[in-house]
Structures are given as structure tokens and as C-alpha cells.
Amino acid sequence: MDKKRVRDYMTSDVDTVPMTGTAREVIHAIKVTSHDGFPVVDGNIVVGYISARDLLFVHPETPVREIMSHHLIVAEPEMAIGDVARVIIRSGIQKLPVVNEKNELLGIISNTDVVRSQIEHVSPEKVYKLMDTLERLHEIKPHLSKGPVQIHMLLPTQSRIYMDELEGRIYEIKKGLAEPVIVIQKPGRIILVDGHHRAVAARKLGIKILEAYIIEITENIELGLERTAKAMNLKTIDDISIMDYARHPLVAGTHRFGGMGTIVPDQYQDPSHRVS
Structure with missing residues (x-):
């Protein structure tokens, strides 16, 4: 890049x-x-x-x-x-x-x-690593392309995002600086892997299409990401919850424990947590 x-x-x-x-x-x-x-x-x-x-x-x-x-x-x-x-x-x-x-x-x-x-920089290495993982886990040969995807068609795999990062993504999109999202396209479904903050930001701005790295697989197999989405009852971008600043694991405070003590960020309490 x-x-x-x-x-x-x-x-x-x-x-x-x-x-x-x-x-x-x-x-x-x-x-x-x-x-x-x-x-x-x-x-x-x-x-x-x-x-x-x-x-x-x-x-x-x-x-x-x-x-x-x-x-x-x-x-x-x-x-x-x-x-x-x-x-x-x-x-x-x-x-x-x-x-x-x-x-x-x-x-x-x-x-x-x-x-x-520097926030949420999408590198080719990140995309190729995901393709390699898919190939090893499912013995398939993914194909990579870059192009537009319709936001309303995306299946999210992350149940929550954070307000501060969402505002940053809105700022970037307004200035035309948003990085592409990463999706997996399989028969009848487009799975959003990376870029949930960007997708929600675009949705809020009334944007219908995002540029994406598209990892295409022709095999109709169920991926672990789909099972994750089903377990969290996620069907569209609108199902993603927006958390306020106080809940962001990077700015967690000691008030949770009533005083000074060890902080347990949300991502360690919820193994499904990922930020994108």
C-alpha cells in the first residue's frame, strides 16, 4: 500500500x-x-x-x-x-x-x-493471514479482490463498538480517509470480519456502500464467524450496540471495584470481544 x-x-x-x-x-x-x-x-x-x-x-x-x-x-x-x-x-x-x-x-x-x-490501519498482511487461516482450517482456496460492498448486506460478527472510536471513523469518512473493511463473501452471504466501527459510521452518515477487501470462497460451508454471529443474535449492522466512553476497556476505571484494584477490561470478561 x-x-x-x-x-x-x-x-x-x-x-x-x-x-x-x-x-x-x-x-x-x-x-x-x-x-x-x-x-x-x-x-x-x-x-x-x-x-x-x-x-x-x-x-x-x-x-x-x-x-x-x-x-x-x-x-x-x-x-x-x-x-x-x-x-x-x-x-x-x-x-x-x-x-x-x-x-x-x-x-x-x-x-x-x-x-x-494509524488507527485501524488495514495492511495486506492482515488480509493474507486471514486467507491463510481459512485455507488451513477448511482446506479451501480463497480468492482476494477489492471492491464495493453494500452495508445492509453485511453480517456483523462483533456485538458492540465504542463511541469514541465511532466518532473517529465518522471523522475519517467525512474526510474521505476511511480504510477498506474486510469481508468474506460466500454463496448468499457477506460476512464482515474487520471494520465494524467504519460500517456503523457509514450507516449513520447515510452511506450505502463501502470499499472492501473481499475474500471470496465458493464452498457453501458454515464458518466459525457465522456461528459467533448466530450466538450473539446478529443479523445486520443495526444489531451492533454502541457503548459509551466509560465502558471502553482502554479507559476502564477503578470505580467498578469501589476503590483501587486490578482492572479487568471487558475483553477478558467476554471472549467474543474484538474491536474493529
Whole structure:
């Protein structure tokens, strides 16, 4: 798969402040947008960056050009996401303006965008490993293709998803960044293996088709995934439960036990738990 690039994850609609502005105007912009900093521009040319901490102990009428950071780190649209991650970690900067060769502002990329780019990454190895498992367990020869699948036709194999990850998938789909789901297609049935959060997110957005890695088997055999779905009474995507933040195993709290103690995340209590 091609490397993920800054242009795929940056936000193009960027709030900026003019170099001719004042600290008072920046404070107002922070209140209106809830952002903690802005690229400073002269027309569309990036000339600096100003953050909330730059405004500490500064008179409201102080010109932006006197308090902004002049030596800033920027990214280019073709820069690999992995390189951006290294820059962010080493510099401690949370947002990088994205510019072209003329230093014109094209967008902005944040540490949150970098994290989102890595969540639920579907690698070819993941798909081939599943195909190998099917071949060994059932002595069949699966065929792999890539194409669209209709969401209402999918048989889910996961009974619950989590609200925080669902919101992340909705964000990605809106920006056109969703990874393909993984399905097994057999006679008369399409089984969703990986991508339950993406499928539900698309459903909520009114999207009817998702791009998928399609593992096709011609044999009409019952798979373990189908038995799992039957045991959890799952028939369509609408049967998946959405859990709130407090139930996510990654953010489990000690309140379950009335005090400090060992946390038992949900996935260890329910052997059918998988997150996708």
C-alpha cells in the first residue's frame, strides 16, 4: 500500500490571523474557535505562528508580528505521515502548517491527525493471514479482490463498538480517509470480519456502500464467524450496540471495584470481544 501522506490527512480549511493583527484579535479568535494557536499570514504566505502562551502578560494592543514565533516548523503535502510523527514527537509542537514551495498555506496537520491515520490501519498482511487461516482450517482456496460492498448486506460478527472510536471513523469518512473493511463473501452471504466501527459510521452518515477487501470462497460451508454471529443474535449492522466512553476497556476505571484494584477490561470478561 502507498505511504500515507500529509495531503491525505491535513485540514484544508484553516483559521489564521493576519500579521497586521493585534493580541486582542488573537484572543477573540481563540474564544470563537477554541483553537490554541494559529498560523500567521501575510496574504496567503505563512510568516509565523502564534499560540495562546505567546499572549501571556502581553498588552492587548501589542502587534501580532512582535509576539509571534518567526522560526516555525512546517510540513509539505507530500511528506509521509511517519515523518510528521517524528517531527511532532521531537519538537513537542502539536500542529504544523502545511505549505507549498512558495510558503503559501495549504492546510494544517495536528498530532491528532497523525494518531487517526494509524488507527485501524488495514495492511495486506492482515488480509493474507486471514486467507491463510481459512485455507488451513477448511482446506479451501480463497480468492482476494477489492471492491464495493453494500452495508445492509453485511453480517456483523462483533456485538458492540465504542463511541469514541465511532466518532473517529465518522471523522475519517467525512474526510474521505476511511480504510477498506474486510469481508468474506460466500454463496448468499457477506460476512464482515474487520471494520465494524467504519460500517456503523457509514450507516449513520447515510452511506450505502463501502470499499472492501473481499475474500471470496465458493464452498457453501458454515464458518466459525457465522456461528459467533448466530450466538450473539446478529443479523445486520443495526444489531451492533454502541457503548459509551466509560465502558471502553482502554479507559476502564477503578470505580467498578469501589476503590483501587486490578482492572479487568471487558475483553477478558467476554471472549467474543474484538474491536474493529
